Amino acid sequence: xxxxxxxFTLGAGFDAYSALERGREVIRQERDxxxxxxxxxxxxxxxxxxxxxxxxxxxxVCGMGKSGHVGRKMSATLSATxxxxxxxxxxEAAHGDLGMMVQGDVLVLISNSGNTRELRPVIAHAQAxxxxxxxxxxxxxxxVGEAVNxxxxxxxxxxxxxxxxxxxxxxxxxxxxxxxxxLSVMQARGVTQSRIRALHPGGSIGxxxxxxxxxxxxxxxxxxxxxxxxxxxxxxxxxxGRFGLAGVVDEVGDLCGVITDGDLRRHFxxxxxxxxxxxxxxxxxxxPSDMLAGDVLQFLNDEKxxxxxxxxxxxxxxxKRPVGIVHIHDLLQLGLS
Numbered sequence: 001x002x003x004x005x006x007x008f009t010l011g012a013g014f015d016a017y018s019a020l021e022r023g024r025e026v027i028r029q030e031r032d033x034x035x036x037x038x039x040x041x042x043x044x045x046x047x048x049x050x051x052x053x054x055x056x057x058x059x060x061v062c063g064m065g066k067s068g069h070v071g072r073k074m075s076a077t078l079s080a081t082x083x084x085x086x087x088x089x090x091x092e093a094a095h096g097d098l099g100m101m102v103q104g105d106v107l108v109l110i111s112n113s114g115n116t117r118e119l120r121p122v123i124a125h126a127q128a129x130x131x132x133x134x135x136x137x138x139x140x141x142x143x144v145g146e147a148v149n150x151x152x153x154x155x156x157x158x159x160x161x162x163x164x165x166x167x168x169x170x171x172x173x174x175x176x177x178x179x180x181x182x183l184s185v186m187q188a189r190g191v192t193q194s195r196i197r198a199l200h201p202g203g204s205i206g207x208x209x210x211x212x213x214x215x216x217x218x219x220x221x222x223x224x225x226x227x228x229x230x231x232x233x234x235x236x237x238x239x240x241g242r243f244g245l246a247g248v249v250d251e252v253g254d255l256c257g258v259i260t261d262g263d264l265r266r267h268f269x270x271x272x273x274x275x276x277x278x279x280x281x282x283x284x285x286x287x288p289s290d291m292l293a294g295d296v297l298q299f300l301n302d303e304k305x306x307x308x309x310x311x312x313x314x315x316x317x318x319x320k321r322p323v324g325i326v327h328i329h330d331l332l333q334l335g336l337s
Contacts, residue, residue, distance in 0.1 A: 026160040026168070033157040033169040034176055040155045045180070047150045048134045052083055052185045055132075056104035059085040062093070063110035064118045066167040067174060071110050074178030081186040081196070090118035098125045107133045112154070112170045114142025123147045136174055152177060193292070207335055208294030215293055215334060216310045216324035224249050224322065227256065227277035231267075234259055234276050243307040243327055248280045254320035255309055258284035288313040289323055297336050300328045 052059055059078050063071035071087055078085035088100050098121065101107065107126045109119055114137035126133055127147070135148035138156065145151050154177070160168040193209050223241035225234050227248055237246045238259065248257035257280030264271065267279045285303055287296055290313045300308065310324035 029158070029160045030169050030172045033155070033173055036155040036157060037173050037176060040153075041180075044150055044152055045184075048152055048181060049184050049188060051106050051132050051134060051150060052078070052181065053188055055083070055106040057084070057102060058105050059083055059108060060088050060101055060105050061085060061108045061110065062088045062090050062119065062122050064090050064116045066171050067110040067112060067116070070171050070174045070178065071108070073175065074108070074110070074182070077179060077182040078185075081182045082189055082191040083182065083185055088122065090116070090122050093125075094118070094121045098122065101126060101129065101131065103129060103131075105131055107131050108136065109133060109144050109148060110136045110174055111142070111144050112138050112167060112174075114139045114144040116144075119144060136177060138170065208292060210293045211289065212287055212291050212293055212296045212310055212326055213289040213324065215330065216289075216326045217330070218324055219322075222309075222322055222325055223247060225259075225276050226250075227275065227280075229276045231271045231274045231276065231279060234279070235264065235271070238264070243325055245307055246276075247284070247309050247322055247325075248276045249322070253322075254318075255284060255286060255311060255322045256280075256320070257282050258309070284309065286311045286320075286322070287326065293331060293334070293336060296326060297328065297331045300326075300331075 059075070061071040061075040061078070063069075068087075068089065075085040075087040086100060088097060093100075107122070109123070111119060114135070120143070123133070123144070132150075133148040134150045134152065135144040136152045136154065137144050138154040139145060140151055140153050145153070154170060154173050157169050157173070159166070159170060196209060221241075223237050223243060223246045225237055225246050225248055227250060229248075234246050238244065238261070245258055245260045247255050248259060250256045257277070259276060259280050263279050263281055267274060270278070285305065286309045287299065289310050291299070296308075300306065306329070307325060307327040309322045310326055312318040312321040312323050
């Protein structure tokens with residue numbers, strides 16, 4: 001790209017090249033802050049995870065302003081990964097919402113300075129109830145830093161915003177720390193994929209974690225032929241189906257081969273007198289019925305095929321028995337990508 005093509009003007013005073021460079025600078029600065037945060041994690045992080053794991057009720061997350069926005073996301077991520085959580089707005093807390101906190105809760109306080117005045121009544125109420133508190137601040141000697149049971153101190157980093165007029169790097173660190181807490185606790189709890197799916201019945205996450213047996217085409221749709229079936233009949237089965245292939249089964253009904261459009265082209269000269277066994281590709285690639293839909297889509301893409309038979313899982317004696325078929329278009333139409 002030439003200098004002329006990389007610098008252009010959209011409106012008076014707008015320099016696209018300068019905007020691009022500034023954007024990269026901000027991202028690099030926040031990336032460096034994240035590297036520093038990762039290196040700074042210590043035993044306090046493990047203690048915070050332990051408090052959340054042993055929480056008898058909910059994790060109450062509280063923050064004001066931009067820290068509050070981060071807190072809402074942190075609370076949502078905790079709930080989505082198996083740790084029940086609610087967000088408490090500190091400004092509303094002093095007007096009755098303190099009642100959201102109950103015995104057995106763990107309180108997470110987020111404040112860059114650690115001296116956010118709206119947090120004072122929240123801290124006082126939590127102390128009166130004897131709640132365990134986790135603080136996420138940059139100043140350990142702040143109000144929050146001195147009040148909590150476990151303190152997670154953000155490393156000293158400059159905001160990416162010139163003059164520190166807007167929280168940028170600090171909120172990125174808060175966000176990452178919340179994700180780190182949620183996922184570390186999730187792993188420690190041994191939260192299973194089935195549990196995550198139960199918490200995400202809608203949307204792409206739940207869909208990706210759905211067993212293929214729930215989204216495949218069932219036995220009535222299977223394009224199957226026997227090994228001695230004449231190829232003229234096999235071509236009819238492929239044509240009448242919508243999968244572009246036919247499965248070949250042996251005497252006990254196990255899948256022993258597959259015939260695709262590509263096999264037909266490769267054996268075109270012998271189709272008039274051949275049987276399925278003479279044309280089929282042996283040891284076909286198949287999918288176990290408990291494979292998750294997201295993994296099935298990845299499998300089809302990796303193997304560069306558009307459809308595959310689903311075989312029975314959990315029964316070694318029937319591990320090659322076709323019970324369904326899945327086409328990549330079916331998965332895409334469901335919303336997987």
